[in-house]
Amino acid sequence: MTTELRVLITMEAAWHRLPGGTGRVAVDLAAALSRRDDIEVEGISAWHLSQPSVNYQPSIDVRKLPLPRPLLYEAWTRSPMPRLNATEHHIVHSTTIVAPPSSAAPLVVNVHDLAFRRFPERFPKRSRRLFERAWQRVLERADAVLCPSAATSADLLAAGLDAHRLHLVPLGHDPLAVTAEAAEKVRQQFGLKGGFILAAGTLEPRKNIPTLIEAFNNIASISDEQLVLAGPTGWGITPEELLKPLDERTKKRVRIIGEVTAPQLAALYTEASAFCYPSLLEGFGLPVLEAMSYGTPVVTSKGTATEEVVGEAALKVDPTSVNEVSDALKFLLTDEIEARELANRGYERSKLFRWDTTAAATIDVYRKLL
Numbered sequence: 001m002t003t004e005l006r007v008l009i010t011m012e013a014a015w016h017r018l019p020g021g022t023g024r025v026a027v028d029l030a031a032a033l034s035r036r037d038d039i040e041v042e043g044i045s046a047w048h049l050s051q052p053s054v055n056y057q058p059s060i061d062v063r064k065l066p067l068p069r070p071l072l073y074e075a076w077t078r079s080p081m082p083r084l085n086a087t088e089h090h091i092v093h094s095t096t097i098v099a100p101p102s103s104a105a106p107l108v109v110n111v112h113d114l115a116f117r118r119f120p121e122r123f124p125k126r127s128r129r130l131f132e133r134a135w136q137r138v139l140e141r142a143d144a145v146l147c148p149s150a151a152t153s154a155d156l157l158a159a160g161l162d163a164h165r166l167h168l169v170p171l172g173h174d175p176l177a178v179t180a181e182a183a184e185k186v187r188q189q190f191g192l193k194g195g196f197i198l199a200a201g202t203l204e205p206r207k208n209i210p211t212l213i214e215a216f217n218n219i220a221s222i223s224d225e226q227l228v229l230a231g232p233t234g235w236g237i238t239p240e241e242l243l244k245p246l247d248e249r250t251k252k253r254v255r256i257i258g259e260v261t262a263p264q265l266a267a268l269y270t271e272a273s274a275f276c277y278p279s280l281l282e283g284f285g286l287p288v289l290e291a292m293s294y295g296t297p298v299v300t301s302k303g304t305a306t307e308e309v310v311g312e313a314a315l316k317v318d319p320t321s322v323n324e325v326s327d328a329l330k331f332l333l334t335d336e337i338e339a340r341e342l343a344n345r346g347y348e349r350s351k352l353f354r355w356d357t358t359a360a361a362t363i364d365v366y367r368k369l370l
Helices: 020-034 069-078 125-141 150-158 180-190 209-222 239-243 262-271 286-293 305-310 322-334 336-350 355-369
Strands: 005-010 039-045 062-064 091-094 107-110 144-147 166-168 196-200 226-230 254-258 274-277 298-301 315-317
Touching (some): 069 125, 091 355, 144 150, 144 355, 150 166, 150 305, 180 262, 196 209, 196 262, 196 286, 209 239, 209 322, 239 254, 274 286, 286 305, 298 305, 298 322, 322 336
Parallel strands (some): 005 039, 091 107, 107 144, 196 274, 226 254, 274 298
16 A cells, blocks of 8 residues: 555653653554554654653654754744644644644644643643643644543533534554563562552552552551552642641551553552542543453543543442542442442443544544545
């Protein structure tokens, strides 16, 4: 098959200090696009002397612009410069809300959420201002906007985006194989004996980890489970502040292990008794999908995009209710049959979300613009 489309795609999210889900989308979507025979993909980034962390290294070639990220993002959100040299490309695709200026090629932009508007107090002031300027540029520049959920779609329409430019394209996940030996090695690395509840993601206010900590404290006297928090420390709360409400005995059962590699995280999902993700707002909620893909029973939030992802294959709770979160966890830990049935439903549902499917839907949007 001959190449029909040449795409220039922004990969800067992979270099963010906390790449998170945005970085994951940039790296995995670019990889899925590059696996196809009908498309050529080239990356673009700011100027960097180093490579991204091991979890976020792009599999495609990435061309560096002459500006470091702070200057590049300021320029892109405040001016029509610097323009990208995209004369040989059919499409320019920004994988984040910070999109480059318009060029001869149509501009496609991923907007994962507008959390900075819904919960402004939970974001650093500088980031909030950057995102607000970036959103205004998206409204001016984008020929098509991709969003991962109906919840995000509603937010974007309410924020002024034209419906004809909006395209719902769910995200994906391709699970890794995990051997018994690999799982045991990860247990030993992190000192995990017996069962544990897992939470994964950047430690920042929107993830609502204090509620999870309180819920765990509620069930600590009736369960021997540990609580494992995997992911980098972001902003707004420190690990010490998270653990402060707990007594010394319960504190010892909470393991804050920091950022882990993709294979380590896969093993943790596989070994966990339950996965809990009581986030206050998500554009999609990749960790929930990841957990389901490894056959882990999930507790997550009502009224957010994660509810769309899990369907009827998880327990859904009010994320602001400590009692609802603790009751859901207690149920999964005490009813093994129901927990396994829920895990099986989650595993089957996860098969609906693969990166090749996301890539195909993205290319359909490209073709509509040409």
